[in-house]
Amino acid sequence: MNRKIFFFGNFGSTNFGNEATLQAILANFRALIPEAEFACICTFPAIASATHSITALPFSPAGIRAWRPKNRVARLLRRMLFGIPSELYRWWDAFRTLKGGDALIVPGTGLLTDAFDISSWGPYGLFKWALVAKLRGCKLLFVSVGAGPLDGRLGRHLAKMALRLADFRSYRDVSSLDVLRNIGFAPTHDRIYPDLAFSLPRSAVSSDRQTHRRRPVVGLGLMNLGSMYAGRAVSSAAYASYLESLVILVAWLLDRGYDIRLLIGEVGDPVPKFRSLLAQRLSTHGSERIMDAAHVTSVEELLSQVGDTDLVVATRFHNVLFALLSHKPTVSISFHSKCTDLMSSMGLSEYCLRIDQLKSADLIEKVLDMEKNSHKLKSWIAVKCEEFRRASEEQYGLILAESVGRRHWPRPPLGSPSRT
Numbered sequence: 001m002n003r004k005i006f007f008f009g010n011f012g013s014t015n016f017g018n019e020a021t022l023q024a025i026l027a028n029f030r031a032l033i034p035e036a037e038f039a040c041i042c043t044f045p046a047i048a049s050a051t052h053s054i055t056a057l058p059f060s061p062a063g064i065r066a067w068r069p070k071n072r073v074a075r076l077l078r079r080m081l082f083g084i085p086s087e088l089y090r091w092w093d094a095f096r097t098l099k100g101g102d103a104l105i106v107p108g109t110g111l112l113t114d115a116f117d118i119s120s121w122g123p124y125g126l127f128k129w130a131l132v133a134k135l136r137g138c139k140l141l142f143v144s145v146g147a148g149p150l151d152g153r154l155g156r157h158l159a160k161m162a163l164r165l166a167d168f169r170s171y172r173d174v175s176s177l178d179v180l181r182n183i184g185f186a187p188t189h190d191r192i193y194p195d196l197a198f199s200l201p202r203s204a205v206s207s208d209r210q211t212h213r214r215r216p217v218v219g220l221g222l223m224n225l226g227s228m229y230a231g232r233a234v235s236s237a238a239y240a241s242y243l244e245s246l247v248i249l250v251a252w253l254l255d256r257g258y259d260i261r262l263l264i265g266e267v268g269d270p271v272p273k274f275r276s277l278l279a280q281r282l283s284t285h286g287s288e289r290i291m292d293a294a295h296v297t298s299v300e301e302l303l304s305q306v307g308d309t310d311l312v313v314a315t316r317f318h319n320v321l322f323a324l325l326s327h328k329p330t331v332s333i334s335f336h337s338k339c340t341d342l343m344s345s346m347g348l349s350e351y352c353l354r355i356d357q358l359k360s361a362d363l364i365e366k367v368l369d370m371e372k373n374s375h376k377l378k379s380w381i382a383v384k385c386e387e388f389r390r391a392s393e394e395q396y397g398l399i400l401a402e403s404v405g406r407r408h409w410p411r412p413p414l415g416s417p418s419r420t
Helices: 016-032 045-052 072-097 123-135 153-164 174-182 236-255 271-281 299-307 317-325 337-345 360-372 374-404
Strands: 004-009 037-042 055-058 103-107 139-145 168-171 217-221 259-263 311-314 330-334 352-354
Touching: 004 016, 004 123, 016 037, 016 045, 016 103, 016 299, 016 317, 016 374, 037 045, 045 055, 072 123, 103 123, 103 374, 123 139, 123 153, 139 374, 153 174, 168 174, 168 374, 174 337, 217 236, 217 317, 236 259, 236 271, 236 360, 259 299, 299 317, 311 317, 311 360, 317 330, 317 337, 317 374, 330 337, 330 360, 337 352, 352 360, 360 374
Parallel strands: 004 037, 004 103, 037 055, 103 139, 139 168, 217 259, 217 311, 311 330, 330 352
Antiparallel strands: none
């Protein structure tokens, strides 16, 4: 009998880090158990289905349509008459969806947070699907997930209940474990494994596409304020200072003979705004040497553009990760502990700068250091990436045994180093 495995997460979105996570685990599972059936419960199922060639379903189907009153009493009445029945229907639909499922897997991403929403893929939606999975007899696995912030009492409670239902839990960094301990969840026998994007197929990653270029290229990864955990992690003043520091860095890099490639991690990152700031501060001379990333529409395209750089200065977590995966000397502008933990785990803490303390002089100093130590850094990063791939291979063995009872692998997962 073929196994049926469901994945749960904020997928089908314009966030390339999330998409890379699903892409990585799917590629490996398809190699390991090609006979299995896979489906995805996600934010934008039509896009996820087209992008990943997978059956995709929404977190919450449309409920009962009704009027939207402005009066407070009428709103309460509407919730009682329509809201509760609609939500009961959604629970029943989730129960029906997971019929015949062997496992519900929550793969990677910073899903354990209430920073954006408590429903859909937030703590409430996560708890709902976790409980339904257990009622259906599915294994429940949290695989290399990120946690925090969890500020609301209800969000914390729901996240803890969902985690307690799990058959397997692993986290992508130490800070996620600390977040859970701080909200009263005591992880027992839980593990830390690298972010799943480190297990992307090698064919998707290019460490060197430097062809037909006259000048070296620095990749500059931008991030919008709202994505920094709903704008709560960084003040508006700190964000303005961050953009100003990057403008000064670009001017210095152009004078030093570099071309600039602007990198994004999500559609909506502030390329137009940054271009406007550059136009105000720089002369028109050299503007043709600043390449946009606005046309990027897939993980592969973003990885290709990262591959066509010599050095990277980036803010988004997965932009930094993609640069490291491509063996690029990288400066991380950290807005969250996950960025700090990533650079620490790579042995590159000295190249991690806090966004709220960012100064252009520090960025320039790090670029100069990377210039001088480029070869050594590339070799070191390559070694660490291989370590993370081997750790990912180990984890796939664990979750395969837990989710479908397979104790022996048919062949090594995609992207893993061959064993001879």
